[in-house]
Amino acid sequence: MKKLVNDPRQVVREMLEGVCDLHPGLALLADEDVVVRADLPPPASRPVALLSGGGAGHEPAHAGYVGPGLLTAAVVGDVFTSPSVDAVLAGIRAAAGPAGAVLIVKNYTGDRLNFGLAAELARAEGIPVEVVVVADDVALRDTVPPERRRGIAGTVLVHKIAGAAAAAGQPLAEVAALARAAAGQLGTMGVALGACTVPAAGRPGFEIGAEEVELGLGIHGEQGVERGPHRPVDALVDRLLATIVEDGGLARGQQVALLVNGLGGTPPMELAIVARRALAALRERGIVVERAWSGVFLSALEMPGVSVSVMRLDAARLALLDASAEAPAWPGSGRIEAARKVLAAAPQPPAEKAVAPGPFAPALKRGALAAAAALEAAEAQLTDLDSRAGDGDLGISMLRGAEALRALPEGAWADPPKALEAMAATLRRALAGSSGPFYATALLRAARSLPGVPQPQDWAEAFSRAVASVGELGGAKPGDRTMIDALHPAANAFAAALPEGLAAALKAAAIAAEQGAEATTSMTPRLGRASYLGARAVGVPDGGAVAVAIWLRALAEA
CATH class of the missing domain: 1.25.40.340 (DhaL domain)
Structure with a gap:
């Protein structure tokens, strides 16, 4: 498969250089693939730093969420590969002050190990660090215990919650607690229509039939937990939401936030159709969607497909979602109406009187x-x-x-x-x-x-x-x-x-x-x-x- 790259070994660095070139509020560490806010005050006056990251290939995550009210820094590894311990540690040193740092980690073994060890090393240097693990993939509910589920696109909403808390001056323990609580009220499930191609591999990660889909997949180009027939999108969305709602115990009257996430190869047209059905399906259950977003937030290269995330809200969590934030990939307020606005068409001219059929x-x-x-x-x-x-x-x-x-x-x-x-x-x-x-x-x-x-x-x-x-x-x-x-x-x-x-x-x-x-x-x-x-x-x-x-x-x- 053709890719717009130079050397596959340099794609991550060159990608980050391009991101930072385009966004003056971002800075790139000289010796590590770490993007940091360029406007940070001196360490002594910094609030709690918020770091996240993982392998490349998930753009606009994670560098796209570095900015006021969101991440302080993003640490990026090779494509679909956890960043090294040294890279994470360099990110902590660059971003954190005495107030410490919260690391938001998606629940993959490599990420947990490397971010976890980096946190230990930072603590040894006197930097307070808390680690929050996101495990929102409800597709694994019948496969593994909850603590072993993968962290996928819903992580972006946890970034927003924790980032707002940190920007408000909350202490380290409180920022971490709010992030963990948000992660615990979050469910995500995805469906893919095809595979993606890692630049270094040069071929799709798996083969799939023209009329098949993969249900319940992660974000690393892997297959899902189930392969099934391709169906109209409303049926697929209903399947995703049924699992999310049942797993989260969401009931009538519950307030939620909705995130419709393209996996990289899905056009906005199709994402809007997914969002349309997701909103309707939740409302049919009496669930109140307070905020909703649709777009590409955490991709898997060019994989065609979508994931749907639903986060349970309370007043405090909704206020954190609504707090001011500015980053290249953050889409804005997510405010929506309770129902679609439909305007009546302009009145038509009065119909002509019926004429008796002629010979023609x-x-x-x-x-x-x-x-x-x-x-x-x-x-x-x-x-x-x-x-x-x-x-x-x-x-x-x-x-x-x-x-x-x-x-x-x-x-x-x-x-x-x-x-x-x-x-x-x-x-x-x-x-x-x-x-x-x-x-x-x-x-x-x-x-x-x-x-x-x-x-x-x-x-x-x-x-x-x-x-x-x-x-x-x-x-x-x-x-x-x-x-x-x-x-x-x-x-x-x-x-x-x-x-x-x-x-x-x-x-x-x-x-x-x-x-x-x-x-x-x-x-x-x-x-x-x-x-x-x-x-x-x-x-x-x-x-x-x-x-x-x-x-x-x-x-x-x-």
Whole structure:
């Protein structure tokens, strides 16, 4: 797997150098991979220092949480490897004064050993040190005792609680006690859709099927406690939350904080969908979500997946979460509304009175539904074509358009102008991207040029005006490798064959559209997303032109 790195042995140092370059409030120790607040007062006047850390690969943790109201220093080891005792000790010396230091450690053997020994050495030097271990992974509830569970993403909330207490001037024992209490009221569980790749290894940590997920995993690229089928995200979130709620004994009326954490390879779109369901599922149980965050807080390199953390709150813990904090990765207050705000749409113009169906109504409906059926059947083909030269949404967009046409009421087909206007309105809303405006504009232009009882020549004129409107709106002309390359010859062929009758004209238009769409295979695109590919798009027909040929053929055959 390709990585944007230089030497795999230098990724940690170079990463920390970049973090500190970008954030003037951070400083990097010269001889250790330790990030420290750059604005620390002299040791004698420092409050309790708060340190955390672990292996790299969890960015933005842990250096991203160094700042006022959060960590005083972060100690970073190699990727997924605990930092050395000497590095932790150097961090304690750099950050702590007589008030001492609290070390927040995730419950992995290497971290506990190295941070624990460093704490002993610091105490021997006269620096008071407390160690707080976070073990929030509820997926291990049936596997190991509570004290042996892993520490995972919920640790970030413990950083915030302890950091606020330290910034408020609380003594060492109190800061440690508050951190331990917070860790004890915290549960996290994750799901991964795939593996990640450690730079030094150069290959994924495990193999997983296309329709499988790993449930209950840690943060080091390992497999979960269970492999299961991939399901809709709501079902996966419900599974995670059911375990967290049961393990934590969360009951109706309980106040909590929610953290939705991406594992590194999950886009914000999917994290927001997870957060949506997590909030809803907790509220369905009567649990009050006082604060919530969604983002990448503690990752596992580029692993696709998510973890959900829930922390039980009381008034004191909520106040500590709300206390001022500033660090590169801290997302802010997390304040949310008790329910989603939904604004009513602006009132629509009054509906026109129903018009009795005219003589064209059955044919108009039959033709539109035939076109819809053809586009539905071609979804996969259009998606494939658009994926090769665009963004891949044409198939699903045309499918939504087809469904919208099917949903039009009977009155929509009363006469040709009304039918075209109704189709324009529904396609404008249903079709994504550029397709919606193009089809809606063409249909509206055609509707305005048609009388209630059109003659054959009226249809030819309407077709030509519709095609012209698409060119005017998008700036395309024949030869640019767009839907115009199917529409333009189709309109010309329709007009030329009209003396033979409407049926013959439609068949001629369909043939011309198919030939025009095929001709785009050898064209270099000059407009649209495909133009960004240039000559690389040659060899594949334009998806928009193919869609035109598909619905015109269906119309002709209907």
